[in-house]
Amino acid sequence: MKIQLLALSLTLLIFSSCIEKSNKVLEELSVPEEDSNLKKSIIDLTHTFSEETVYWVTAKEFQLEVVSRGDTDKGFFYAANNFETAEHGGTHLDAPIHFSKGKQSVEEIPLEKLIGEAIKIDVSDNALEDRDYLVSVQDFQEWEAANGKIKDGVIVLLETGHSKYYPDKLKYLGTDQRGAEAIKLLHFPGLSSEAAGWLVENRSISAIGIDTPSIDYGQSEYFKSHVILLSDNIPVFENVANLDKLPNKGFEVIALPMKIKDGSGAPLRIVGVLQQ
Numbered sequence: 565m566k567i568q569l570l571a572l573s574l575t576l577l578i579f580s581s582c583i584e585k586s587n588k589v590l591e592e593l594s595v596p597e598e599d600s601n602l603k604k605s606i607i608d609l610t611h612t613f614s615e616e617t618v619y620w621v622t623a624k625e626f627q628l629e630v631v632s633r634g635d636t637d638k639g640f641f642y643a644a645n646n647f648e649t650a651e652h653g654g655t656h657l658d659a660p661i662h663f664s665k666g667k668q669s670v671e672e673i674p675l676e677k678l679i680g681e682a683i684k685i686d687v688s689d690n691a692l693e694d695r696d697y698l699v700s701v702q703d704f705q706e707w708e709a710a711n712g713k714i715k716d717g718v719i720v721l722l723e724t725g726h727s728k729y730y731p732d733k734l735k736y737l738g739t740d741q742r743g744a745e746a747i748k749l750l751h752f753p754g755l756s757s758e759a760a761g762w763l764v765e766n767r768s769i770s771a772i773g774i775d776t777p778s779i780d781y782g783q784s785e786y787f788k789s790h791v792i793l794l795s796d797n798i799p800v801f802e803n804v805a806n807l808d809k810l811p812n813k814g815f816e817v818i819a820l821p822m823k824i825k826d827g828s829g830a831p832l833r834i835v836g837v838l839q840q
């Protein structure tokens with residue numbers, strides 16, 4: 565009996581300390597009434613999926629088929645749709661297997677790589693002047709000179725400023741034509757293969773994102789930056805939105821793709837969470 569009582573009081577003790585802890589967490593999460601800006605601290609970095617969504621010029625575009633939208637004869641309203649999409653279009657993730665044989669597919673990427681501290685490198689001054697701009701090693705070194713060394717495990721976002729053209733295909737992709745012939749007409753900024761190599765060899769980032777259709781620039785033929793990053797198990801986010809609303813550091817990213825088995829990529833919901 566004594567032992568039972570002891571066990572009970574121990575349980576109560578643990579229980580009450582749990583309540584204390586969860587109250588503390590709630591306290592930390594709660595926002596003063598006069599400043600209920602919690603929603604404003606979450607920045608949606610995702611373009612909406614619709615028939616306007618920008619896809620690679622050879623990929624199947626997004627289609628929404630309305631199955632039902634209206635009042636039923638049973639008295640309730642009912643809406644449901646089917647949708648169809650390529651993996652690589654709109655705001656999406658590239659899984660390592662996209663350019664690297666035997667590497668992780670979408671559902672195998674550890675969530676630790678997709679959620680965490682993030683930084684932004686703003687190259688928009690140069691990239692808005694030159695559609696073929698390549699983010700360079702120097703851009704990373706200049707960021708580090710101003711902000712400190714890129715920490716292990718961070719998510720890196722590259723801001724070229726080109727998301728302001730989305731979804732105007734001519735301005736965003738460099739062409740509004742489609743099909744294999746249109747590939748050579750693509751002009752948008754990307755990450756240079758030298759900088760991709762520098763990142764892999766000298767830093768240890770979790771993931772990387774960009775506000776253009778591809779981490780390799782539009783004129784790329786061999787997609788070297790894809791190969792370098794994905795071979796090193798660094799997932800890539802493409803067609804990211806709203807990077808101008810983020811600071812250079814001091815925020816977190818949550819990037820959750822649709823969990824497609826054997827997926828080489830997937831539609832992605834990505835948000836930035838600014839610290840209070």
Ligand SMILES: [Zn+2]
Pocket residue numbers: 652653656657658802829
């Ligand atoms: Zn992709």
